[in-house]
Amino acid sequence: MDVWLVRLDQDGDWLPPTPAERDRAERFVSQELRERHLRSHAALRAILRRYTPTPGSDPDFALAEHGKPYLPAVPELKFNLSHSHQLALVAVALGMEVGVDVERLRPLPDCLAIAERFFPSADAAALAEAPADRREHEFFRRWTRIEAVLKARGIGLYGAGTEPAGDWTVQPVDVGAGYAAAVAAPLAGVTVKVHVWRAA
Numbered sequence: 001m002d003v004w005l006v007r008l009d010q011d012g013d014w015l016p017p018t019p020a021e022r023d024r025a026e027r028f029v030s031q032e033l034r035e036r037h038l039r040s041h042a043a044l045r046a047i048l049r050r051y052t053p054t055p056g057s058d059p060d061f062a063l064a065e066h067g068k069p070y071l072p073a074v075p076e077l078k079f080n081l082s083h084s085h086q087l088a089l090v091a092v093a094l095g096m097e098v099g100v101d102v103e104r105l106r107p108l109p110d111c112l113a114i115a116e117r118f119f120p121s122a123d124a125a126a127l128a129e130a131p132a133d134r135r136e137h138e139f140f141r142r143w144t145r146i147e148a149v150l151k152a153r154g155i156g157l158y159g160a161g162t163e164p165a166g167d168w169t170v171q172p173v174d175v176g177a178g179y180a181a182a183v184a185a186p187l188a189g190v191t192v193k194v195h196v197w198r199a200a
Contacts, residue, residue, distance in 0.1 A: 001098055001190050003173055003183050004197045006043040006088040008036050012199025015042040018058070040083040043197055047090050051077055068154040080151050087175060090197070091183050096190070099151030100173070101144040102181040111139040119146060120163050140180040145170050148184035 017025065017038045025034040048059045052074055061069045071077055080091045084104045091100035108114070112135070115124040123142050130138040149164050167188035173181040174194070183192055 001091060001093040001096075001169075001183065001185055001192050003100060003192055003194045004043070004047050004090040004092070005173075005175055005194060006040065006083075006090065006197045007086060008039045008043075008083065008088055009086045010199055014039055014199050015046055015058075017042065018045075036083060036086070036088075040081060040088040043088060043199075044079070044081045044090050047092065047197060048077070048079060051092055064154055066155050068151070082147075082151075082181075084179065087179055089173065089175070089181055089183075093185060093190075096185050096187050097152045097154065098183065098185050099148040099153070100181070100183045101147035101151065102173075102175060102179055103140045103144055105137060105140055105178055105180060108136050108139060111136055115139060115142075119143075122163075137180070141172070141182075144180045144182040145172070145184070148182045152184045152186060 021038055021041045025037045028034045028037060045058055049056055052059055059071050060073055062072050063069055076095050078093050078096060078098050080098050080100045082089050082101045084102045087102055087104070089100045089102045091098040112128060115127045119127065119142065123146065127135065127138055127142060149168065149170060153164060164186070166186055168184060168186055169188060169190035170182060170184045171192050173183055175181045
């Protein structure tokens, strides 16, 4: 599995947005959020171009039942995108589903209540026992792992609070200070390679 780290504030030539990306970006309330959305999706398309049979051409997306995008022309190519603040991650693999999540660390006073609602019971209990001064960091560490698994399953928060069946690779991704990140695949022993993507 390849994981691409994308700095959304880097200079360079970004792919122009598609009409669908532009329409979706218009729903965001601030120009900053719109720009991050457009850049993260531009990076996704640029990265996927490396893996498709006709490199250099834009992939054609479709949506699965719960909204997870896929490539009808290359169904064996699995991918997932997550972005938070000025950082995005793109996970790519052949023949196995993948999920990735990144979160900027920030104050979250109600993290215990959120964990009670969305975490599996063992994770919620472990968070409650964490030292108060480390609890928010621990919340995001666990949240990114849980969210990566949910995204690999293609169900998002619909499956929150349940443990996944089978053997999984769930691995933290070191993206630097101020963030927590994780990647997941429904297969044990998957090798994860991290790359840095740069705008042309």
